Amino acid sequence: MSIKEHKILGDHRGKLVALEAGIDIPFEIKRIFYIFGTQVGVPRGQHSHHAIQQYLIAVNGSCKVTLDNGKVKQTYELNHPSKGLFQDALIWGEMHDFSEDCLLLVLASEHYDEADYIRDYDEFKKIVNA
Numbered sequence: 117m118s119i120k121e122h123k124i125l126g127d128h129r130g131k132l133v134a135l136e137a138g139i140d141i142p143f144e145i146k147r148i149f150y151i152f153g154t155q156v157g158v159p160r161g162q163h164s165h166h167a168i169q170q171y172l173i174a175v176n177g178s179c180k181v182t183l184d185n186g187k188v189k190q191t192y193e194l195n196h197p198s199k200g201l202f203q204d205a206l207i208w209g210e211m212h213d214f215s216e217d218c219l220l221l222v223l224a225s226e227h228y229d230e231a232d233y234i235r236d237y238d239e240f241k242k243i244v245n246a
């Protein structure tokens with residue numbers, strides 16, 4: 117997993133980034149949600165998914181995302197609307213260090229399903245290291 121830089125289109129009127137499911141985003145998009153009004157020092161996420169894949173873009177402001185496959189943790193910074201980060205299933209994710217103006221857009225491969233969440237880190241480690 118790594119930050120992907122999407123092409124910035126546009127002209128004298130301003131800029132535009134276009135993302136196509138199955139081309140720029142490695143899954144068909146079934147849901148979008150966005151996070152805003154976050155508080156300094158308050159992380160979000162801190163869970164993994166059995167099957168849901170996600171694609172994250174800070175369309176305004178910035179935040180950091182730490183992804184953890186159960187063996188290696190890596191932290192990425194999303195700080196421009198042209199940057200995206202893929203979070204695969206069975207990857208523990210924590211979103212943190214939000215700027216006050218952060219608007220984090222998340223594209224998801226499935227509809228919301230609480231049963232898809234793994235919210236206990238020990239359970240996550242057992243599943244990925246089985």
Ligand code: T46
Binds near residue numbers: 151161222
């Ligand atoms: C993730 C990070 C970036 C829904 O009803 N539908 C939804 O699609 C989502 C995502 C959440 N909810 C409800 C469930 C909770 O009652 O909204 C409430 C807050 O959700 P949660 O505590 O999961 O929020 P975060 O910010 O910790 O995590 C969310 C996503 O759940 C997660 O997949 O990667 O945003």
